[in-house]
Amino acid sequence: MDAYTNFLNGTVALFSDPMGILIFFGGVVGGMLFGAIPGVSMLTLAAILLPFTAHLSAEHGIMLFSVIYCTGVYGGAITAILFNIPGAPENAPTAFDGYPMTKNGQAGKAVGAAVMCSAIGGTVSAVIMMIATAPIANWAISAFGPPEIFALVFFGLAVAATVGAKTLWKGWLSVLIGLMIAVVGMDPVGGIPRYDFGMPYLLAGIHFIPTILGFFAVSEIFVQAEKKATGSYKAPKLSVNFPSLAELLAHKFAVIRSIFIGFFCGILPGIGATLAAFMGYNEAVRWSKDKKAFGKGKLEGVISSETANNAATGAAMIPLLALGLPGGALTAMMVGVFQMHDMEPGPLVFLNSPDLVWVVFAAMFFANLSILLVGFLETKTIINLLKIPFQFLAPLILLLATVGAYAVRGLVIDVVVMFIAGVAGFFLRRSGYSVAGIVLGLILGKIGEQTFAQAMQMLHFEWTGFFGRPIAGVLIVAGFLTLASSVYSAFFKKQA
Amino acid sequence: MGKLRPGHIIETAFWLLLAAFLYVESSAFNKSIEIYKFGAAGWPRALIILMALAALGQLLYQYYAGDESTGSLGAATDDGSEDAAREAGHASLRWYLSTLWLLVIPFIYMRLPDVLAMAMTLDKTGVHVVKLITAPVTLVLYLATMRGNHVGGMLALPIFFAAILEDMGFYAMAPLFIIGVTLLMGERRPQWIALTIALIMGVLLMMFVSILYVGLPTGNISPFYDFSNWLVTVLQ
Numbered sequence: 001m002d003a004y005t006n007f008l009n010g011t012v013a014l015f016s017d018p019m020g021i022l023i024f025f026g027g028v029v030g031g032m033l034f035g036a037i038p039g040v041s042m043l044t045l046a047a048i049l050l051p052f053t054a055h056l057s058a059e060h061g062i063m064l065f066s067v068i069y070c071t072g073v074y075g076g077a078i079t080a081i082l083f084n085i086p087g088a089p090e091n092a093p094t095a096f097d098g099y100p101m102t103k104n105g106q107a108g109k110a111v112g113a114a115v116m117c118s119a120i121g122g123t124v125s126a127v128i129m130m131i132a133t134a135p136i137a138n139w140a141i142s143a144f145g146p147p148e149i150f151a152l153v154f155f156g157l158a159v160a161a162t163v164g165a166k167t168l169w170k171g172w173l174s175v176l177i178g179l180m181i182a183v184v185g186m187d188p189v190g191g192i193p194r195y196d197f198g199m200p201y202l203l204a205g206i207h208f209i210p211t212i213l214g215f216f217a218v219s220e221i222f223v224q225a226e227k228k229a230t231g232s233y234k235a236p237k238l239s240v241n242f243p244s245l246a247e248l249l250a251h252k253f254a255v256i257r258s259i260f261i262g263f264f265c266g267i268l269p270g271i272g273a274t275l276a277a278f279m280g281y282n283e284a285v286r287w288s289k290d291k292k293a294f295g296k297g298k299l300e301g302v303i304s305s306e307t308a309n310n311a312a313t314g315a316a317m318i319p320l321l322a323l324g325l326p327g328g329a330l331t332a333m334m335v336g337v338f339q340m341h342d343m344e345p346g347p348l349v350f351l352n353s354p355d356l357v358w359v360v361f362a363a364m365f366f367a368n369l370s371i372l373l374v375g376f377l378e379t380k381t382i383i384n385l386l387k388i389p390f391q392f393l394a395p396l397i398l399l400l401a402t403v404g405a406y407a408v409r410g411l412v413i414d415v416v417v418m419f420i421a422g423v424a425g426f427f428l429r430r431s432g433y434s435v436a437g438i439v440l441g442l443i444l445g446k447i448g449e450q451t452f453a454q455a456m457q458m459l460h461f462e463w464t465g466f467f468g469r470p471i472a473g474v475l476i477v478a479g480f481l482t483l484a485s486s487v488y489s490a491f492f493k494k495q496a
Numbered sequence: 497m498g499k500l501r502p503g504h505i506i507e508t509a510f511w512l513l514l515a516a517f518l519y520v521e522s523s524a525f526n527k528s529i530e531i532y533k534f535g536a537a538g539w540p541r542a543l544i545i546l547m548a549l550a551a552l553g554q555l556l557y558q559y560y561a562g563d564e565s566t567g568s569l570g571a572a573t574d575d576g577s578e579d580a581a582r583e584a585g586h587a588s589l590r591w592y593l594s595t596l597w598l599l600v601i602p603f604i605y606m607r608l609p610d611v612l613a614m615a616m617t618l619d620k621t622g623v624h625v626v627k628l629i630t631a632p633v634t635l636v637l638y639l640a641t642m643r644g645n646h647v648g649g650m651l652a653l654p655i656f657f658a659a660i661l662e663d664m665g666f667y668a669m670a671p672l673f674i675i676g677v678t679l680l681m682g683e684r685r686p687q688w689i690a691l692t693i694a695l696i697m698g699v700l701l702m703m704f705v706s707i708l709y710v711g712l713p714t715g716n717i718s719p720f721y722d723f724s725n726w727l728v729t730v731l732q
Contacts (some may be wrong), residue, residue, distance in 0.1 A: 010674055037505070058567055074707075081596075096559045139616040143537075166565045167554065167557060167564075167565060168553075168557075169550050169551075169553045169554035169557055170554060172546070172553075173511065173547065173550045173551065173554065174546045176543055176546055176550060177544050179539065180544075180547070180573050182540065183540045184542070187525070187536040187539075189529050189531070189532040190527070190529035190532065192525050192527055192536035193525060193538075194522075194525045194536060195518075195521060195522075195525075203516055218654065222647075222650060222651055225647060225650040225680065225681060226581060226586065226650075228649045228681055228682055229646050229647050229682075241607065255608060261570065261689065283588075283624075315562070335731060346696075351613070377691070387678045390681065391677075391678050391681035391682060391683040392517075392678065392688075392692050393675040394677055395673065395674040395678060395692065395696060396682055396696050396699075398654055398673075398677060399670055399673070399674070399696060400531070400700070401655075402654075402658070402666070403666075403700065403704055403710065405668075407704075407710050407715065410711060411710075412661045412662040412713055413657065415658040415661060416655065416658040416659065418658075419654040419657075420655065422654065423651050423655070424601065426651060430581045431507065432565075452539065453534075453539075456532070456534070457531065457532065461533055490557060491557070
């Protein structure tokens with residue numbers, strides 16, 4: 001069957017299932033809402049929902065997360081434009097021109113451009129994803145063994161360490177914390193207990209759900225609590241008047257350019273939408289005849305950033321589904337959803353669960369389209385919900401997280417671990433460390449150590465064996481080059 | 497000293513001490529595996545060495561650049577929490593010590609009754625009585641300390657809540673937790689706090705207890721245990 005037929009089948013499966021429809025629209029509105037509420041993000045919602053996906057089918061669970069991913073990236077643009085608070089790092093360049101537009105009384109225009117361009121970027125990206133993922137997965141089955149997977153993990157972590165934290169070193173330390181948390185429990189080769197300190201709870205390893213809930217949802221509340229205490233918490237202001245179609249058509253080249261940039265950045269594990277948005281914005285500035293207008297409220301800045309970051313969402317699913325490697329915090333949580341259903345993402349998913357893959361693809365396509373519909377129809381309503389004061393939202397989020405952590409295994413200790421992770425996340429975040437880096441390290445740590453052990457056994461413990469395999473060799477060299485160039489630019493560009 | 501501040505040195509010392517501790521502890525599982533020559537400790541030790549190198553790299557960078565971000569990507573991830581902390585004086589030694597003490601209090605509740613029970617050879621009922629006495633005592637300690645440190649209080653409150661969940665249950669403690677969080681977030685209007693409790697508890701109980709049948713902690717000390725069971729029976 002070709003991609004078109006599979007897509008039609010996926011669409012029929014998605015919209016003929018009442019539960020599927022409910023989850024789809026819940027994800028669309030939830031992602032948009034959480035993306036748009038200052039102080040929480042789509043990652044907060046995803047972390048809260050993660051434990052409950054155990055009660056859903058794998059198909060519904062993955063579909064919910066992919067929909068939240070698409071609409072949440074858009075939702076983060078609303079706070080970036082209205083309050084200069086990017087919902088996520090990938091919305092940061094949107095604020096460069098979006099917030100000045102708000103100050104110039106053009107908030108509606110900026111939000112409207114974000115709606116249109118997020119929908120266009122995401123939809124085109126979803127179409128390419130549908131066409132490209134299956135061939136890549138088929139190729140990966142024969143081309144990717146443990147050395148290649150380890151090399152890709154290494155490359156992904158090397159890149160992830162360079163973004164997300166305040167400095168390069170803090171990015172590395174963040175990833176290393178996650179990798180060390182993943183070490184706790186049995187070692188993957190000999191089953192020898194590590195760092196259990198005589199506690200039976202730690203023998204099974206630290207569960208990723210309470211950890212993720214703590215680092216994202218709980219630490220976010222603590223950060224906002226401190227901002228409230230210091231008076232730096234900003235409450236929303238409201239205004240929505242959308243731009244005309246002619247205004248958007250005038251920037252069609254910026255949209256096309258940003259789609260390409262977004263897609264190619266998104267496909268790289270560990271980078272995803274953040275670099276896509278920055279590169280989309282930077283290229284818009286580079287190609288513009290009126291460079292000085294950027295940063296002062298230029299519509300093209302919002303268009304480029306929002307097209308690129310949503311174009312990265314479909315692309316980010318390619319390494320996840322074709323190779324089993326998450327590219328960012330939300331796709332890392334999707335690995336968790338797969339694991340809770342005793343599945344591993346990767347090329348075999350296409351063979352074993354094609355229905356799941358195509359329902360997810362169809363859902364992502366329609367989620368991006370629905371940004372257009374829901375964005376125009378409901379953004380005003382959603383923005384009104386932002387009036388809920390944070391002091392009433394905070395206990396709800398903390399109690400939802402409590403229920404989520406407890407529901408995984410029925411252990412109160414998981415709730416304690418979650419809140420300790422929240423406190424740790426609070427201190428790490430306010431010192432410039434990256435909680436997304438920690439979670440990527442935590443999720444990729446187990447895959448990394450296991451594939452490293454398998455690779456070394458395959459290569460008879462010869463390190464040079466990696467370079468005898470072209471893909472692994474290229475990825476290892478690329479990883480080292482990334483590390484070396486980031487160290488060089490951190491030191492020498494700073495001193496220049 | 498370049499652009500180094502004492503905080504940078506403390507930060508590096510923390511990472512190096514953590515790395516040293518983890519390295520020493522790794523000797524407990526440094527066992528050889530027949531088919532894998534790096535053994536169980538090879539991978540974690542490599543990570544620990546990288547951690548120490550990254551901490552030293554960070555110190556060197558701070559020597560030259562102080563608190564500057566590396567590049568626009570680094571700057572974009574700055575959510576303002578660091579500045580908020582510094583402006584509010586939440587980066588002083590006094591604040592850290594007060595917060596540390598607040599964070600220790602829940603663990604006093606978790607450990608003290610067991611220690612006393614061992615020392616006094618108490619039975620189950622005796623342990624419950626000790627817990628019923630320890631809970632208000634630690635709560636008073638918490639309230640006395642958090643008066644001058646609301647953010648520290650906010651950090652410790654959820655851990656305190658989690659610590660008492662096992663014994664006193666979700667159903668009885670969640671409303672008190674909501675009161676605590678809303679007060680710490682600056683809300684003072686009783687009618688709004690009451691409405692928040694009613695709405696949040698209503699939504700949570702309806703969704704998780706009545707519809708999804710998720711078993712939440714009921715506690716194990718009377719009368720909390722009895723109250724939880726009664727409520728669950730009514731809702732289901």
